[in-house]
Amino acid sequence: MQTLYPNLILDALKNVRYPGSGKNIVELEMVEDDIRIDGNQVSFSIIFDKSTDPFIKSLIKASETALTTYISPEIDVKGRITAKFRHEAPVKADNPLPGVKNIIGVSSGKGGVGKSTVASNLAVALARLGYKVGLLDADIFGPSIPKMFGVEDEPIYMENVNGQDCIIPVERHGVKLLSIGFLVDRNSPVLWRGAMASRALNQLITQVSWGELDYFLIDMPPGTSDIHLTLVQTLAITGAVIVSTPQQVALADARKGISMFTDPKVNVPVLGIVENMAWFTPAPHPDERYYIFGRDGAKELANELGINLLAQIPMVGSICTGGDQGEPIALADSITGEAFMRLADSVVDAVDARNTSMPPTQKVETHK
Secondary structure, three states: OOOOHHHHHHHHHOOOOOOOOOOOOOOOEEEEEEEEEEEOEEEEEEEEOOOOOOOOHHHHHHHHHHHHHHOOOEEOOOOOEEEEEOOOOOOOOOOOOOOOEEEEEEEEOOOOHHHHHHHHHHHHHHOOOOEEEEEOOOOOOOOOHHHHHOOOOOEEEEEOOOOEEEEEOOOOEEEEEHHHHHHOOOOOOOOOOOHHHHHHHHHHHHHHHHOOOEEEEOOOOOOOHEEEEEHHHHOOOOOOEEOOOOHHHHHHHHHHHHHHHHHOOOOOOEEEEEEEEEEEEEOOOOOOEEOOOOOHHHHHHHHOOOOEEEEEEOOOOOHHHHHHOOOOHHOOOOHHHHHHHHHHHHHHHHHHHHHOOOOOOOOOOOOO
């Protein structure tokens, strides 16, 4: 077998292309400068952007094959190629929202559990308590906040802030609002790839005049995606509120969402879980409860995982009517309105408890 040297290894690896890019792994600078040669044994590392890259195993296998094919079948490389990652943990940039005291992500493991309804009414309830509140609709592909606040036709204006042109949020019911829904045709789908959606979301965060806020709520898209990673990389999120219905299929996805936030690579505290549609109550009979989707499912999950049950929100027809008419139910002095006011109190308490447990240098002010 011919004498091995690093450039010979690199020449062989130029035959390994990263799927979909049209470029090889050497050209993409994925081969780390740590090639080690000991006789016929060769070892080195391939660098990927993140540990969730779907081509890790196939590229390692292809690299082994390239070396034995283009140099010699006698090369001992199997099991000696290591995967490394450029972003093992999210790296948060400098705080792009210096006037914001607390950032709360409202998330759900699946769609259809009323996450946006909870986010909207929580924002209104916090405003009713006297806090300065902002709400960002980060559900790029299914924005619903403009409809829920009755501001679908509101124009968007820009102003120059410290030399930068910034979007001015729409204000409604004491809440500053912004959504991609203000900027695209509401009758057409948003056909963007993940990277483009993440860039748009970054602009909605960093190129907006949010001003001074006590609470900045983010209505996240359902599930887990690049958008969630963009948010945790861009912002120092105070904590996440998880929304679920009591039924088991929703709870299974809620569990995944909780795992995402608590993963060391994300590391966002879970403030608690909201059980939405906990029961149905007919408006004429407020004392009656019908457990359509099961009983206490989210409550039991909260107990199992040792997290807060922030609220159980009953299902009444006025919730849907209020959302469709742009009048969130938290504005009303009703059973459901009171439930959202209790949720707001619970979120404030959970944030206070989180800040109490943090080192003094990391604490943030939570009260107006």
